[in-house]
Amino acid sequence: MPKRILVTGSGIISGLGINLQETYTSLSGLHSGVETIRHLDTSLKGEVPASEVRLSNEELADFAGLGGKTGYSRNSLLGIIASREAFIHARLQEHPGLRKGLISGTTVGGMDECEKYYDDFLRNDSKNSYIGIYDCADSTEKIADYLGLKGFMTTISTACSSAANAIMFAARMMKAGKLDCAIAGGTEALTRFHINGFNALKILDKQPCRPFDAQRNGINLGEGAAYLVLETEEANAITGNTVICELTGYGNACEAFHQTASSPEGTGAYLAMKKALDMSGEAPENIDYINAHGTGTDNNDLSEGHAIEKLFTEKIPFVSSTKPFTGHMTSAAGSAEAVISILSLSYNIIWPNLNFSAPMPELSFQPVTELLRNREVNLVMTNSFGFGGNNTSLIFKKYGIH
Amino acid sequence: MAYINGIGIISPQDTLPGSGFLDPVVELDADFLKCMEPVYKNYIDPLSARRMSKLIKMGISSAKICLLDAGIRMPDAIITGTGLGSIEDTEKILEGMRVDEKFLNPTAFMQSTYNTISSQIAISLKCHGYNSTYVHRAFSFESCLLDAILQLEDGSAENILAGGIDEMTNNHLSIIRRLGFWKRESVKNTDLWNYTTPGALAGEGASYFMISANKTETSYARLLTAATLYKPGSSEETALFVKTLLSSNGLNPSDIDLVMMGNNGDREHDLICEDVISQAVPGSCKVFYKHLCGEFHTVSGFALFAASNILRSQSIPRSLQLSHARPEKLNNILIHNHFMNTDHAFILISR
DSSP states (O other): OOEEEEEEEEEEETTBSSSSHHHHHHTTOOOEEEEEEOSSSOOTTSSEEOOOSSSHHHHHHHHTTTTTOSOOOOOHHHHHHHHHHHHHHHTGOOOTTEEEEEEEOOOTTTHHHHHHHHHHHTTOOTTTTGGOOSSHHHHHHHHHHTTTTOOOOOEEEEETTHHHHHHHHHHHHHHHTTTEEEEEEEEEEEOOHHHHHHHHHHOSSSSSSOTTTTTOOOOOOEEEEEEEEEHHHHHHHHOOOOOOOEEEEEEEEOOOSSSSOOOOTTTHHHHHHHHHHHHOOOGGOOOOOOEEEOOOOHHHHHHHHHHHHHTSSSSSOEEEOOOOHOOOOGGGHHHHHHHHHHHHHHHHHHHOOTTTHHHHOOOOOOOHHHHHHHHOOOOEEEEEGGGGGGEEEEEEOOOOOO | EEEEEEEEOHHHHHSSSSOOOSSSOOOOEESOOOOOOOOOGGOOHHHHHTTOOOOOOOOOHHHHHHHHHHHHHHHHHOEOOOOOOOOOHHHHHHHHHHTTTTTTOOHHHHHHSSSHHHHHHHHTTTSSSEEEEEEEGGHHHHHHHHHHHHHHTTOSEEEEEEEEEOOOOHHHHHHHHTTOOBBBSSGGGGGGGGGGGSSBOOOOOEEEEEEESSSTOOOOOOEEEEEEEEEEEESSHHHHHHHHHHHHTTGGGGOOOEEOOOOOOOOOHHHHHHHHHHHSSSEEEHHHHHHHOOTTTTTTTHHHHHHHHHHHTTOGGHHHHHHOOSOOOOOOOOOOOOTTTEEEEEEEOOO
């Protein structure tokens, strides 16, 4: 029997709030984090909306207890705050003997500082202390140092599925007996680099995004970080933590179609979901809710929709994209939506797909458009698909359910 | 069990198909060691290649060379380690933003994401299997190998294309040089170990390996493990980590016939490398590799290429500058790499 992977802690910071409680309150109150850009100093300000974390860099540093220290990118600060919440939630500091891993997904890394000071770097002036922090590993090592983690750590970048792949690799390491527990997720700060990059690809919606809508017109970006604490059963016997749910399936497959587009039939999406489902040993009809990748682009929602139809032929589960709440948190989306899906399990709620008005003529199903309470939610699937066709699907199950 | 059944490598040495095993040595006198690039049209459709940056072309080409070497058309998974991804494309975007951030080059943006190499290889092979990219400094390549080993162990895959790739640009070299990473002077690579100045000699490279569950007649070596160590407090701690790694793989320090040293030309760090290895594997024969390919985050891919060939050919090329007499046997090799004495990584292979 493979080891079971238990979720015993979570932490999140996003446009919906700076912790799990605020996130739940915003979601259940139907408050979206997508609004006019305030913090990011970009010429797209006022032109495209985004879901920013409400705190400035200084406020984030204060919140993390790092006020006055230099060399912390927004990316690192977000990662530190969300991972700290998960870490404290699972009281991992009380168990020095457990082999704890840190697996984090990010793509922009410390680019938020690098793009600010690039002119200074070229001129070789006073900002050289920021040069070394632009890569992806910097935020992971900053988190490790903050939490006092010395064990296995690595960083994954598969664009918008980075955090989902981090959770998947953490589980693989634990099943192989290399780790007793792990903090896994991702962090991504909004940067001029990627908001303008997405703009150059002409896939940003100037309106609030409308996933799975016939009128959909692109993405709203978001930022933030989210981490889960995963424990093996053996580690859980030591920590005594309450089990929130279980990670019973994961699948990663590649679209192998185009660098920034998915195939209309959604081959990669289908394969990722199928692998996750097969691993979980569940019949498709047992999935109660799919937290879809649902970016709001023409391409994604069509191919993801077709892939869902193909896999769930008989009975399509409740489907929604929560990106109209959080914006597309890119490398952190996988873990943020894992946390949101787990809230769905914990509270027996199906989150609505906001901003929906017209069904897509190509699809046989529509997303859930109202908050549904008191549904029995035992199994949730959450999808994360990245540029380059890096598709990953995760399945979480209520603990102790057969 | 994991076996190395194919290799494709592009490096500052002549390591392209048909070349001798690091013989003759390529001597370079330069700010950084640049790769000897192949004729790309042998591996990539010229029409597609036109839009690709150098890193992506090197990635696809080395992957295809590896597939040919292994005699495998379709791997079950593609995993890449890259410390910095496409620096060239990232710089294009940063430069573009200095002019007008609203008019960026979409191709450069697409290629600037780290996972482009793995995904472009997948696109060119139409490979729908597992696909991932590790981006953690000197842990990048070792994380990738570890993922591959675990997937073979849990039966998720049989043949995994796993590689490490990084590039250098003049601009990046000069910016990073200010942090003291690189030597300030131009250095002749084959004389690197005679310099006592601070800083390493920078380089670049792309290497892919077919990591397979089954041994074949042409297997290079068995890949035992890849392991990483973050911020060791002392050389003693690092040495203890190595000893534990060896014993957990059923080996004694005396079983290690050869160590591929992590020295990079930075005097201070080189002394640490020597200290760690002399404590962990006392009296072992040592060879150096970073004078041939320079320093970069996924440089241990070059070391794994060299070590694998040493085991298969049972010979050590002179260019690796063996420290002692030739070892009596060549069965087990330990590879060391580190980034600024913060991120230490080890790979263990056997015959």
